[in-house]
Amino acid sequence: MTFALSDIITGILSTTIQLSPFYVFAGMGEIVSEQSGVANMGLEGIMLISLVTTFITDYVTGNPWVALLAALGVAGLIGAFFAFTAIRMRVDQIASGLAIYLFGLGISFVIFNTTYPTGLTPNYIGLPPLISNWNTVPYVGTIFLKQNVMAYVSLAFVVATAFFLSRTSLGLRVRAVGENPKAADNMGVNVAKVRFLATLFGALMFGLSGFYFAGNFVPGFQTDIIAGRGFIVLAMIYFANWKPYRTLFAALSFNIVYAAQSEYVALSGSGVASLSTLFNMLPYVFLLALIPIFGRKARAPKFLLRPYRKG
Amino acid sequence: MRTDTQGLRWLTTTAYNVLAIGLGILAGLLVVVYAGGNIEVALSSLFLNPITLAGGIQQIFVRFVLFYTMALGVGLALKAGLWNIGAQGQWLVGMVMVFVVYTFLGFLPWPVLYAAMIFGAAVGGLLWISVPTILRVKFGANEIVVTILLNVVAINFGFYMLSGPIKSAGTALGFPITVELPARFQIPNIVGGVPITYAVPATVAIGIILYLLVERTSFRIKANTVGENQETAKYAGISIPRVMAITMLAAGALAGLAGATYLMGFRYELDIGSFSTNYGLVAIICALVGKKHMLGIGFASFFFAYMTVGAESMALSANVTTYVVFAMEGIMMLGILLGSYLTERKFAI
Numbered sequence: 157m158t159f160a161l162s163d164i165i166t167g168i169l170s171t172t173i174q175l176s177p178f179y180v181f182a183g184m185g186e187i188v189s190e191q192s193g194v195a196n197m198g199l200e201g202i203m204l205i206s207l208v209t210t211f212i213t214d215y216v217t218g219n220p221w222v223a224l225l226a227a228l229g230v231a232g233l234i235g236a237f238f239a240f241t242a243i244r245m246r247v248d249q250i251a252s253g254l255a256i257y258l259f260g261l262g263i264s265f266v267i268f269n270t271t272y273p274t275g276l277t278p279n280y281i282g283l284p285p286l287i288s289n290w291n292t293v294p295y296v297g298t299i300f301l302k303q304n305v306m307a308y309v310s311l312a313f314v315v316a317t318a319f320f321l322s323r324t325s326l327g328l329r330v331r332a333v334g335e336n337p338k339a340a341d342n343m344g345v346n347v348a349k350v351r352f353l354a355t356l357f358g359a360l361m362f363g364l365s366g367f368y369f370a371g372n373f374v375p376g377f378q379t380d381i382i383a384g385r386g387f388i389v390l391a392m393i394y395f396a397n398w399k400p401y402r403t404l405f406a407a408l409s410f411n412i413v414y415a416a417q418s419e420y421v422a423l424s425g426s427g428v429a430s431l432s433t434l435f436n437m438l439p440y441v442f443l444l445a446l447i448p449i450f451g452r453k454a455r456a457p458k459f460l461l462r463p464y465r466k467g
Numbered sequence: 468m469r470t471d472t473q474g475l476r477w478l479t480t481t482a483y484n485v486l487a488i489g490l491g492i493l494a495g496l497l498v499v500v501y502a503g504g505n506i507e508v509a510l511s512s513l514f515l516n517p518i519t520l521a522g523g524i525q526q527i528f529v530r531f532v533l534f535y536t537m538a539l540g541v542g543l544a545l546k547a548g549l550w551n552i553g554a555q556g557q558w559l560v561g562m563v564m565v566f567v568v569y570t571f572l573g574f575l576p577w578p579v580l581y582a583a584m585i586f587g588a589a590v591g592g593l594l595w596i597s598v599p600t601i602l603r604v605k606f607g608a609n610e611i612v613v614t615i616l617l618n619v620v621a622i623n624f625g626f627y628m629l630s631g632p633i634k635s636a637g638t639a640l641g642f643p644i645t646v647e648l649p650a651r652f653q654i655p656n657i658v659g660g661v662p663i664t665y666a667v668p669a670t671v672a673i674g675i676i677l678y679l680l681v682e683r684t685s686f687r688i689k690a691n692t693v694g695e696n697q698e699t700a701k702y703a704g705i706s707i708p709r710v711m712a713i714t715m716l717a718a719g720a721l722a723g724l725a726g727a728t729y730l731m732g733f734r735y736e737l738d739i740g741s742f743s744t745n746y747g748l749v750a751i752i753c754a755l756v757g758k759k760h761m762l763g764i765g766f767a768s769f770f771f772a773y774m775t776v777g778a779e780s781m782a783l784s785a786n787v788t789t790y791v792v793f794a795m796e797g798i799m800m801l802g803i804l805l806g807s808y809l810t811e812r813k814f815a816i
Contacts (some may be wrong), residue, residue: 197611201797241801241804241805241808245805245808246808247804247805247807247808248755248804250550250611251751251755251800251804252800252801252804254552254748254751254800255752255796255797255798255800255801255804256797256801257748257797258745258748258752258793258794258796258797258800259793259794259796259797259798259801260797261745261790261793261794261797262790262791262792262793262794262795262796262797263793263794263797265788265790266498266787266788266790266791266794269787269788269790270498270501270502270787379743379788379790380743383619384615384618384619384622387615387618387619388615388616388619390611390612390615391612391613391615391616394609394612431627433623433624433626433627433630434623434624434627436623436626437620437623437624437627440616440617440619440620440623441620443616444598444613444616444617444620447602447606447608447613448602448606448608451602451606451607451608451609452606452607452608454608454609456609
């Protein structure tokens, strides 16, 4: 069996574009949240709960858009609670984030398991491709037109987040309360309110990521289905120095390495299959290898993780 | 009056902690009732099964050793303001190393090999954490990000080792599992029939030694200063890289060591089941609940060991997934954090 090189490249690019939005949505959310000074380490927990909500709502209503609303709803609720503990109660953000992760990891599977005790997963189809007869267009069809509309929405979010943070007055206030809350407060900015909004926006984006994960990664639902991919977003925005466009670049390059290694393993057959787990390490090792290059320049918002007390 | 306030403060903290734990248990019970389980059976499973059921006591002590060893390291790094989210990965690498040493240094005589397996596990954990340590100390890279990345790498590394180099030759179907360690490589029970191994007193001894080395010397102040204010630390002439490196490397070695005591004292063989656990996070909870104190962590670990065994038994009694335990732990941790805020507010000057 031979494979045309063009098909392989098309496949890799298609997978890259299919998987990246999951990281991009969450990345934009975490950037805005962290720029305001609040790091949400519970992102994967929120994603898991949104994901299981997506499955169940879609199954019951048959409408993925209702599922999206439901996913955003639960993500917003958890996000509001987390924001309240971090901002109003000044709880250690890393500890409470990890607690939310553990809670989400447990409760998402409990909900799934009690709803579908037989373990049979509902047949989740998700959103349709952008163009239904995408396969009539060579290359471009597989790479771009096959993707669902959310992939393009994620790109819009990158542009919007970059614009928001650098060009709008609320965006400047978000950065101000993360960089120097005391000065912002003196200038009349409501630090708690801006941080709350930024953290809530972050959580909603994690909900969007959870929604996108369903139907684009693993079919069905299982324990620990996101398997650390949510946490990787924290690494991506770190390398991107909290910049939206660079985060998009980090997500694309991570996924191109991922797609290339999985394509290679799939094509090489049994000879390489035993090494597939070693190849699976590649995208992560790739990110690690970037640290001495990009990690040096990374500069977190000055008041990241530091609660602010008025007066 | 100072002692009075301190007593009251301790009482308030304890009350909130009990409340938080109660909330977590309540959530678990709600799930059980929702799934159609019997509440009396659930309660007795939760509180009594760990001590009445066969194997319950063993489970408690296995987990106590596991949580305490890992949480000591997490707590040590936390003293210096460093978050080791990667205890899970270091523990996995520790377990893999036990079998790497057993498989590839099998020619060594028994007592040497036995010691080498335990030592190898600690070295494995230490090597695994040396990556974030070096990146943190040399490049200022965030240790949270790197330890998280390395957890995923550890799982894949473990899968690879299990599917090839340390796989048992006897499994024809290619199921990734190691051989079972023969009896002479297992950590024996202290008293014949009682399933409490020598790992328990050894772990307590490590806890006490660390207590003496850390809490009773100037190192505690050095680490705390580095953790709380690096400017002050610099001014006081404390070597920040040294303190960071010592606490991080010790944390990795301890998590690796926990891999040896878990495998050689209880599990005896390694399969992919161990990869989908979340003991590293539970260790973080134990370290926080134990207030980063080397002995306090011990009590917290024992409590969480008992609680997780009970909660798993409760879940099984009602045919609910044991994942409910994670949700309960999450609620408990949140409750404890909120409780400490309320305590602080009450006693704020």
